[in-house]
Amino acid sequence: MTTRTSRSPRWPWVLLAISAAVAVTAAMVVGPDAVQGQLSRILYVHVPSAWLAFTAFGVTMLMSAMYLWKRDLAWDRRAHASAEIGVVFTGLAIGLGMIWAKPTWGVWWTWDARLTLTAIMFFVYLGYLALRRTTDDLEARAKRAAILGVLAVVQVPLVHFSVVWWRTLHQPPTLIKPEGIDMDASMFVTLMVSLAAFTTAYVAMMYKRVELARLEDELLVAERSTDGPVAGAAVSTPSIDGGA
């Protein structure tokens, strides 16, 4: 077991706070959209949340593939960390989409192709996290999770192109399309600032979440070697004969 005596660095949290403050300020200062009005400000958090979810699941796929190739648990920990963050960003994108949809469409939710596929992706990656809890064997857990991590990423292009392939209530892509960017320059800059802030948040979260995954693995190995939980191992169980 490796023990670490240094305290966890705080720079990721500081970086995260600064980037969030800059992004929120930009989103509040930029002018409203001509059609959507002030509601367009919700898109500066909704769109980056969805993009970072895609990025996180893409990273999970890459890290999973690296684990299957190298069989090094460090890759598995990175895949796990990125998947958990991706689930949070997906939940955030869905929640923010609902908050935007209610005043815009008049409903919180509709079984539109984009929304339905995003919900399925959310539950599949929740399944990925649940799968990791089915065994304490680090290698078996990593192998199972890596296979699912590689396969599940197919949903990312499905979700992205769903608004192109099917007739949906959700609007088609505004930025990533062959005709180029169809957006006012000030709104585009604000969206990019927000995207940079969310990316910074993702990097900071990854740094800390990977550290947590490493500690959890060390704890699992320690518990296995002591044949029980580490905490309380020094406390002897009371017995009838006085514990002699």
Place this chain on the structure above:
Amino acid sequence: MPSAEQWNWVFLAYAFTYVVLVVFVASIAVRINAARQRLGADE
């Protein structure tokens, strides 16, 4: 929809984002501290 009402939805969205991210980041910090204490490596 009046602009003031639209702002209410905007604030709801940003409050939701804030709560989700803070709770997640706090959960990471709490779990790191708990793991470090259980490993006996916390200073």
